[in-house]
Amino acid sequence: MPRRILILGAxxxxxxxxxxxxxGHDVTLVCRRKTADLINSQGTExxxxxxDEATHRSFHSRDLPGKVxxxxxEDVDVSRYDLxxxxxxxxxxxxxxxxxxxxxxxxxxxxxxxxMNMPPLPYLDRxxxxxxxxxxxxxxxxxxxxxxxxxxxxxxxxxxxxxxPPDEGANVLHVGLPTNFKAATFADPAHNALLRELEAxxxxxxxxxQDVPVKLKVFDSLFVPLAKWSMLLTGNxxxxxPQAPRSIRDAVHGDLPLSRTIYEHxxxxxxxxxxxxxxxxxxxxxxxxxxxxxxPSSAARAVESGAPYIERVDLLLKLISHQLDMPDAEIDxxxxxxxxxxxxxxxxx
Numbered sequence: 001m002p003r004r005i006l007i008l009g010a011x012x013x014x015x016x017x018x019x020x021x022x023x024g025h026d027v028t029l030v031c032r033r034k035t036a037d038l039i040n041s042q043g044t045e046x047x048x049x050x051x052d053e054a055t056h057r058s059f060h061s062r063d064l065p066g067k068v069x070x071x072x073x074e075d076v077d078v079s080r081y082d083l084x085x086x087x088x089x090x091x092x093x094x095x096x097x098x099x100x101x102x103x104x105x106x107x108x109x110x111x112x113x114x115x116m117n118m119p120p121l122p123y124l125d126r127x128x129x130x131x132x133x134x135x136x137x138x139x140x141x142x143x144x145x146x147x148x149x150x151x152x153x154x155x156x157x158x159x160x161x162x163x164x165p166p167d168e169g170a171n172v173l174h175v176g177l178p179t180n181f182k183a184a185t186f187a188d189p190a191h192n193a194l195l196r197e198l199e200a201x202x203x204x205x206x207x208x209x210q211d212v213p214v215k216l217k218v219f220d221s222l223f224v225p226l227a228k229w230s231m232l233l234t235g236n237x238x239x240x241x242p243q244a245p246r247s248i249r250d251a252v253h254g255d256l257p258l259s260r261t262i263y264e265h266x267x268x269x270x271x272x273x274x275x276x277x278x279x280x281x282x283x284x285x286x287x288x289x290x291x292x293x294x295x296p297s298s299a300a301r302a303v304e305s306g307a308p309y310i311e312r313v314d315l316l317l318k319l320i321s322h323q324l325d326m327p328d329a330e331i332d333x334x335x336x337x338x339x340x341x342x343x344x345x346x347x348x349x
Contacts, residue, residue, distance in 0.1 A: 002024055002026045002066060003020075003025045003026070003082045003197070003198065004026050004027075004028070004080055004082050004083075005017075005020055005025060005026070005027045005028070005081065005082065005083050005084075005085060006027075006028050006030065006076065006078070006080075006081040006083070006085070006105075006110075007028070007029050007084075007085035007087050008084070008085065008086050008087060008088050008101070009029070009030065009031070009085075009086070009087030009088035009089075009092070010029040010030070010031035010035055010044075010070060010170070011031075011087075011164055011170070011173065012087050012115070012158065012162060012173070013029055013085060013087030013088075013115070014029065014044045014046055014171070015046055015160060015162050015173055015175060015214065016085055016115060016181065017029060017044065017061075018044065018046040018059050018061065018064070019202050019205075019212075019214055019215075019216065020066060020198065020202070021061055021064040021065065021066035021067070022059070022064050022065070022066070022202070022205045022212065023065075023066065023198070023202045023204070023205055024066050024201065025066045025198070025201070026066050026067045027066060027067075027068045027069075028068070028069050028070065028071060028080075029044075029068065029069075029070040029071075030071065030072070030073050030098075030101070031071075031072070031170075034170075035070065035170045036071050036072055038169060038170055038171050039061075039068065039069075039070035039171050040069060040070055042169070042171055043060055043061035043062040043171065044060070044061040044068060044171045044172075044173070045058050045059070045061075045172045045173070046058075046172075046173045046175065047059070047172075047173070047174045047175060048178055048212065048213060048214065049178060049213070050207070050210050050211075050212065050213065051210070051211065056174065056175070057207075072097065073097040073101040074097050074100070074101075076101055078101075078104045078105055078108045078110060079108065082110075082194060083110065083111055083112075083113060083191075083194060083198075084105055084110050084111070084112045084113070085112075085113050085114075085115060086112055086113070086114040086116055086120065087115050087116070088116070089116070089118075089302075089311055090117075090118035090139065090140060090311040090312075091140040091307075091309035091310065091311065093140070093144045094140045094141040094144065094309075099141075099144055102144055102147075103147060106147035106148045106149075109152060111152050111153075111154070111186050111188070111194070112148065112152060112153050112154070113154050113156050113183060113195070114153065114154065114155050114156060115156045115157075115158045115181060116311065117158060117228065117236075117311050117313055118138075118139070118311040118312070118313055118316070119155050119225070119316075120148065120155070121136070121139065121142060121145040122145050122148040122152075122153040123150065123153045123154065123155045123184075125150040126150045126151070126153070126187075126222055127222055127223075127273055127274065128274075129272075129273045129274065130273060130320070133319070133320065133323050134319070135316060135319050135320065137319060138312045138313075138315040138316040139312075140309050150187070151186060151187025152186065152187070152188075152191075154183055154184050154185065154186050154191075154195075155183070155184050155222075155225040156181045156182065156183035156184075156216075156225060157181065157182040157224065157225035157226075158181065158228070159177075159179040159180060159182065159228065160175060160177060160178055160180070160181065160214050161175070161176040161177035161179075161293060162174060162175045162177075163295070175214065176293070176295075177289060177292065177293065179213075179214070179289075180214060180215045180216070180217045181214070181215070181216050181217065182217050182224050182225055183199075183216060183217065183218050183225070184221065184222045184223075184224060184225055185218060185219070185220055192218070195216075195218050196218055198216055199215070199216045199217065199218045202215055202216050203215055203216075219279075221275075221276065221279050222274075223270060223274060223275035223276065223279040224279045226270050226273075226275060226279070227267075227270070227275075227279060227280045227281045229266050229269075229270065229313060230262075230263045230264075230266040230267050230280070230281070230283075230286070231263075231281070232313045232314070233263075233266050233314060233317055233331060233334065234251075234252060234259050234262045234263040234266070234286070235248040235251050235252045235259075235286075235290055235293070235297065236251075236297035236298075236299055236300070236313075237300075237313070237314040237334050237338060238251040238252075238259075238334060239251045239296040239297040239299070239300035240297075240299065240300045240303055240334075240337055240338050240341055241337065242337060242340070242341075244304070245296035245297075245300035245301065245303070245304050246300075247294050247295055248290050248293035248294075248295070248296070248297055249290050249291055249292070249293050249294055252286075252287055252290040253287070253290065253291065256287065258330070259283075259287070260283050260287075261330070262328070262330050262331070263286065264283065265321075265326075265328050265330075266317060266331075267280050268326070269317065269320060269321050269324060269326055272324050272326065273320075273324075303338070303341050303342065308342065309342070310342070312338070314331065314334050314335050314338055315335050315338075317331055318331050318332060318335045
C-alpha cells in the first residue's frame with residue numbers, strides 16, 4: 001500500500017522524493033506556485049550515476065511507480081500524509097506561509113524527518129546534554145520549532161551531494177555524490193516501523209537488474225546523523241573565505257593536517273555529547289570523497305549570491321563547544337568569517 005509523504009522543499013527534496021517514487025510511494029512536494037506548476041505539468045527529473053556506469057541516468061517521475069504532485073504551502077491538507085520530510089534550508093522556515101504550515105504539521109502530530117544540515121531544535125532536545133543548552137541564537141527564527149514534540153522529530157544526515165543545474169528548469173536535480181541518507185529513529189515504535197518499511201522498499205528497487213544508489217538507512221543511535229557536523233565544519237563552511245568562495249575539495253585539501261584537526265575536534269565534541277566512535281565517519285573516508293567535490297558548498301554559493309541568511313551549523317557548533325568548555329580557535333575563526341561575509345550583504349560597504 002503506497003504511503004503518502006509530504007516533503008517541504010522541491011530542490012534537494014526531489015532526490016528523496018524520487019527514491020520514494022521508485023519504491024511505489026506517493027509524494028507531495030511543497031514549493032513556490034511557479035515551481036509547483038512546472039512539476040505538475042512536467043514532473044521531476046533526477047540524474048543519478050549507477051555503479052560502474054560512465055554517465056548519469058535521468059529518472060523522470062512520470063515513469064516511476066509512485067505519484068508526485070506539488071503545491072504551495074497554503075494549499076496543503078496535512079491530514080492526507082503519513083510522514084513529513086523537511087528538506088528546505090533552515091532560513092526558509094521563517095517564511096510566513098511555511099510557518100503557518102509548520103503549525104498545522106505540529107498540531108497534527110505527524111512524524112517529521114528532517115534532511116536539513118541544520119538539525120531542528122526539537123531533535124537536539126532529544127539529546128540530554130544539548131537539551132540543557134541555549135542554542136537558539138544559531139537559528140533564523142527558533143520559534144518555528146517551539147510547537148514540535150521532540151519524539152516526533154528525527155534527523156536524516158543529508159550526505160548525498162546534489163545541485164540544480166543553473167541552465168535548466170527548477171524540476172531538474174543532478175546528483176554529484178550518491179551516498180546514503182542516514183536517519184535516526186523516532187520515539188514511537190509505530191513511526192520507526194514506517195521508517196524501516198520505507199528503508200526496505202527503497203533498498204529493493206532495481207533498474208535493469210542493477211542496484212540504485214542513494215538509500216535510506218535507519219539507525220537506532222541519535223548521533224549517527226551528527227557525523228555530518230565534522231564534514232560541514234571541515235569543508236562546507238570553510239568554502240566561505242574573505243575573498244571568493246572555494247570548492248569543498250580546496251577547503252579540505254588546501255591544508256590537510258589542519259582539516260584533520262578540525263574534523264577530529266568536532267568528532268570529539270559529538271563524543272562528549274554521547275556519540276560512539278562507530279557513529280562517526282573516519283576522516284580518511286571523508287577526505288577521499290572531498291576530492292570529487294569540485295564546487296563551493298551551497299552555503300558558500302548562497303553567501304556569494306547575496307543571501308542575508310544561511311544555515312548556521314558553524315555557529316551551532318561554536319555555541320555547543322563553548323558550553324562544553326571545548327572551544328576551538330578554527331571553528332571560532334570560521335564563524336567570524338561567515339558573520340563578516342553576511343554582514344557585508346546586510347550593510348553594503
